[in-house]
Amino acid sequence: MGETIxxxxxxxxxxDSWEDAAQNALNDADELLENLSGIEIESQTADIEDGQIERYKTTVHVAFALQDR
Amino acid sequence: MGETIxxxxxxxxxxDSWEDAAQNALNDADELLENLSGIEIESQTADIEDGQIERYKTTVHVAFALQDR
Amino acid sequence: MGETIxxxxxxxxxxDSWEDAAQNALNDADELLENLSGIEIESQTADIEDGQIERYKTTVHVAFALQDR
Amino acid sequence: MGETIxxxxxxxxxxDSWEDAAQNALNDADELLENLSGIEIESQTADIEDGQIERYKTTVHVAFALQDR
Amino acid sequence: MGETIxxxxxxxxxxDSWEDAAQNALNDADELLENLSGIEIESQTADIEDGQIERYKTTVHVAFALQDR
Amino acid sequence: MGETIxxxxxxxxxxDSWEDAAQNALNDADELLENLSGIEIESQTADIEDGQIERYKTTVHVAFALQDR
Amino acid sequence: MGETIxxxxxxxxxxDSWEDAAQNALNDADELLENLSGIEIESQTADIEDGQIERYKTTVHVAFALQDR
Amino acid sequence: MGETIxxxxxxxxxxDSWEDAAQNALNDADELLENLSGIEIESQTADIEDGQIERYKTTVHVAFALQDR
Amino acid sequence: MGETIxxxxxxxxxxDSWEDAAQNALNDADELLENLSGIEIESQTADIEDGQIERYKTTVHVAFALQDR
Amino acid sequence: MGETIxxxxxxxxxxDSWEDAAQNALNDADELLENLSGIEIESQTADIEDGQIERYKTTVHVAFALQDR
Amino acid sequence: MGETIxxxxxxxxxxDSWEDAAQNALNDADELLENLSGIEIESQTADIEDGQIERYKTTVHVAFALQDR
Amino acid sequence: MGETIxxxxxxxxxxDSWEDAAQNALNDADELLENLSGIEIESQTADIEDGQIERYKTTVHVAFALQDR
Incomplete structure (x- = not known):
């Protein structure tokens, strides 16, 4: 296996915030995957209830090194 | 594991049609994955044979909730 | 399972080169996956050390047929 | 007032379908506005429940002629 | 002549519909050209008269094999 | 009310011209709205009749300060 | 009226910050509109005075349910 | 043959100017084609010689109705 | 006829390679057209068979000067 | 030094106008740089005061040949 | 010299954060340049080490007024 | 000065080739700048003379660390 990502x-x-939403995605990725190398923010949206932000949603791209099966 | 998608x-x-092609992708995803939450159409192409559409192809993004391993 | 990709x-x-970097990604994908059908170049970057290209990096999209679990 | 749109x-x-979702947006626009002249599909998404499309959502741009206040 | 498209x-x-508009473009292309190989939907708009869609317009890219003059 | 635009x-x-079409859109916006602050050209098209430009059409984004109801 | 947004x-x-600028836009929208359902960040700019950020500006798309007139 | 464009x-x-460059493209198209219906500006560049614009270049899309061969 | 391209x-x-695929498109264009002036690479894809690239496909834009009919 | 731009x-x-704004950018570039070879319009905006365009702003890309230090 | 930016x-x-990374870019720009007028966030990435964000990277566009040489 | 790029x-x-054109841009950048860290291919065009590629042109983004003046 080469150094393919x-x-x-x-x-x-x-x-709480868009930055925290990105961190939560990273934490979950870290639970499922190894060799995480990078992250990029793609978009930031939120659901609104009664005029307030109820749930921040951050779409990210997460990169990790492929390993031999 | 948080509510990461x-x-x-x-x-x-x-x-038959581009809409049916999207539905077939969803059906196959549903066989392999759980907690499907959303779908988005990215592009719609088709192969042509003798001037007729032979195979409709619909590229979709399918979202599902991550689960603990 | 339909013919979903x-x-x-x-x-x-x-x-060595951007084309070789794409080939390496394909080789690694072929080790992990079956029924590869297509590849598309998304971007071509490189790391530079002392004014020379040290590591070519080619981002690709690789397509393969889904199979029953 | 010129012919500004x-x-x-x-x-x-x-x-039912993405096309029907676009038609519903047009119908509601027609209730609120006059002189509708054009519509363009921007994106097509859907919410999924139990592996099935529950709600088709079609984002459209609707054009109409401006009128004097 | 190579296999250039x-x-x-x-x-x-x-x-009637955006899908029918795409089919009409394909039919006309098939009258004028040979070796059609593929079609892709680029955009979907429509003209509106009295709050109703009067004319569906689908922009497509149509591919065909080049032939020796 | 903050300084939201x-x-x-x-x-x-x-x-007459694409620039004049932009100006006409601005004039009509100025009739309907207050506190206009900026304008941006998005696209420039035209309808053609007998090989001549019959109607210049300039799509613009117009910005204005929100006011208390 | 359907469920058109x-x-x-x-x-x-x-x-103070780009996140606060987004919140201010949401607060003003909530003063003028009802049934707000979502928000998306489109871009983040700022005016600079004497080398310091003087005014953070966050462009957002805000979604809300249409209501009968 | 339908009403395909x-x-x-x-x-x-x-x-002289970017607008004149667009007009020249339209004039030449009108010499070679019939049933021109629309034009859209795609980009505006220019070649520079001795600090002055020597040649304005305007890329346009020109639309015309297809006719039976 | 002006200098319209x-x-x-x-x-x-x-x-063999993506660069060769671009050259083949250029060669075929040169057989059918005169006054070719420029070429631009739009995208690079390939078909895969048994884990190997079977056919490189390079989409290009080719520019040439229009001539009097 | 090669022919790098x-x-x-x-x-x-x-x-006065968007075209004049582009020309002013070119004039200033010509004061600071040599071997200018090309210019491209990227965007056209304007500040508005009392419903009138007060300042036209044209964003351009200017190309020039690199020279030995 | 006009008011060219x-x-x-x-x-x-x-x-620490993506916002701090933007501020650091601005601080460094302010050390090297005068008359800074604006900043825009283009993208937000980060390097990851052992499942944690090690280095936030924010790409920005910084605008400043050109001055006579 | 921070680690701003x-x-x-x-x-x-x-x-000779698009890859060689990228290398030439890098070589010239290395003559004028220090601390080059990365390069990205943005576009690949070429001038054509008598049906042959006469000059390959590769647009690249080159990154380098800012230094104290």
Missing amino acids: KVIELVGTST | KVIELVGTST | KVIELVGTST | KVIELVGTST | KVIELVGTST | KVIELVGTST | KVIELVGTST | KVIELVGTST | KVIELVGTST | KVIELVGTST | KVIELVGTST | KVIELVGTST
């Missing part, structure tokens, strides 16, 4: 798309959520 | 790219095919 | 994003690397 | 963004919904 | 842009029209 | 999309028309 | 573009401002 | 890409040139 | 889209193919 | 981004301003 | 691309870095 | 746009040229 795979990139996946995740949407993290948080009730 | 993963988004994958699939290309559904059909001999 | 899945598309993933890989970043191949090489010390 | 205004363009607004709407998201139509339907339980 | 040419891609042209057409706008099909229909009073 | 709203941005709307207009299509100005003219028989 | 309208999407408008606002630019929020703040002397 | 074909769209081609031309680059007009002029020593 | 026409731009067409071709997809060249090759069993 | 550098491309910079400038925003020209004018009280 | 130049725009450059910088990538700021920080171990 | 600057990104500039160059167009390399070559009579």
Whole structure:
């Protein structure tokens, strides 16, 4: 196996902030994957209830090194 | 595991219509994955044979909730 | 399972050229996956050390047919 | 007032199809506005429940002629 | 002559649906050209009269094999 | 009310030039709105009759300060 | 009236941060509109005075349900 | 033959202005084609000689109705 | 006829490399057209068979000067 | 030093027109740089005061040949 | 020299946050340049080590007024 | 001075290949700048004479670390 990197798309959520939503996506990715190498913010949206942001949603691309099966 | 969503790219095919091709991609995703939450159409192409559409191809993004391993 | 195709994003690397980096990504994908059907170049970057290209990096999309679990 | 056109963004919904969702957005626009002249599909998404499309959502741009206040 | 493909842009029209408008563009292309190989939907707009869609317009890219003059 | 700005999309028309079409959109916006602050050209198209430009159409984004109801 | 959603573009401002500028746009929208359902960040700019950020500006899209007139 | 429209890409040139370059492209298209219906500006560049604009170049899309062969 | 340039889209193919596929598209264009002036690479894809690239496909835009009929 | 070209981004301003704003950017570039070879319009905005365009702003890319230090 | 603005691309870095990385880019720009007028966030990435964000990287465009040499 | 990186746009040229054109841009950048860290291919065009590629042109973004004046 070479040094090939795979990139996946995740949407993290948080009730606090867009940055925290990105961190939550990273934490979950770290639970499922090894050799994480990078992250990029793709978009930042939020659900609104009664005029307030109820749930921050940050779409990220997470990169990690492929490993032999 | 938080409420993180993963988004994958699939290309559904059909001999009937672009909407049916999207539905076939969704059906196959539903066989392999759980907690599907959303779908988005990315592009719609088709192969042509003798001046007729032979195979409709619809590229979609499918979202589903990540689960603990 | 229909004829649904899945598309993933890989970043191949090489010390020789961008085309070789794409080939390395394809080789690694072929080790992990079956029924590869297509590849598309998304971007071509490189790391530089002392004014010379040290590592070519080619981001590709690789397509393969989904199979029953 | 010249022949200036205004363009607004709407998201139509339907339980039947993406085309029906676009039509519903148009119908609602026609209730609120006059002199509608054109419509363009921007994106097509859907919410999924138990592996099935529950709600088709079509984002459209609707154009209509501005009128004197 | 190699296996070079040419891609042209057409706008099909229909009073019935966006899919029918795409099919009409394909039919007309098939009258004028040979060796059609593929079609891709680029955009979907429509003219509106009295709050109703009067003319569906689908912009497509149509591909066909180049032939010796 | 903070210093929030709203941005709307207009299509100005003219028989003279694309710049005049933009100006006509601005004039009409100024009739309907207050506190206009900025304008941006999004696209420039035209209808053709007998090989001549019959109607210039300039799509613009117009920004204005939101006010208390 | 169906469940059609309208999407408008606002630019929020703040002397503190880009996130606060987005919140200010949301607060002003909530004063003028009902049934707000979502928000998306489109761009983040700022005016600079004497080398310091003087005014953060966040462009957002805000979605809300259309209501009968 | 239906009411299908074909769209081609031309680059007009002029020593006077970008608008004149677009007009020159239209004039040449009108010499070669019939049933021109629309034009859209895609980009505006220019060659520079001795610090002065020597040749304005405007890329346009020109639309015309397809006719039976 | 002015100095108007026409731009067409071709997809060249090759069993050797993406650069060779571009060259093949250019060679075929040169057989059919005169006054070729420029070429631009739009995208690079390939078909895969048994884990190996079977056919390189390079989409290019080719520019040439329009001539009197 | 080869024939390498550098491309910079400038925003020209004018009280008269967008084309004049582009020309002003070019004039200033010509004061600071040599071997200017090309210019491309990227965007056209304007500040508005009392419903009138007060300042036209044209963003351009200007190209010039790199020279030995 | 007119009121021409130049725009450059910088990538700021920080171990704390994406907003701090943007501020660091601005601080460094302010050390090298005068008359800074604006900043825009282009993208936000980060390097990851052992599942944690090690270095936040924010790409920004910084605008400043050109001055006579 | 922090670890801020600057990104500039160059167009390399070559009579041999697009990859060589990128290398020439890099070589010239290395003559004028220090601490080059990365390069990205933005576009690949070429001038054609008598049906043959006469000059390959590769637009690249080159990144380098900012230093104290």
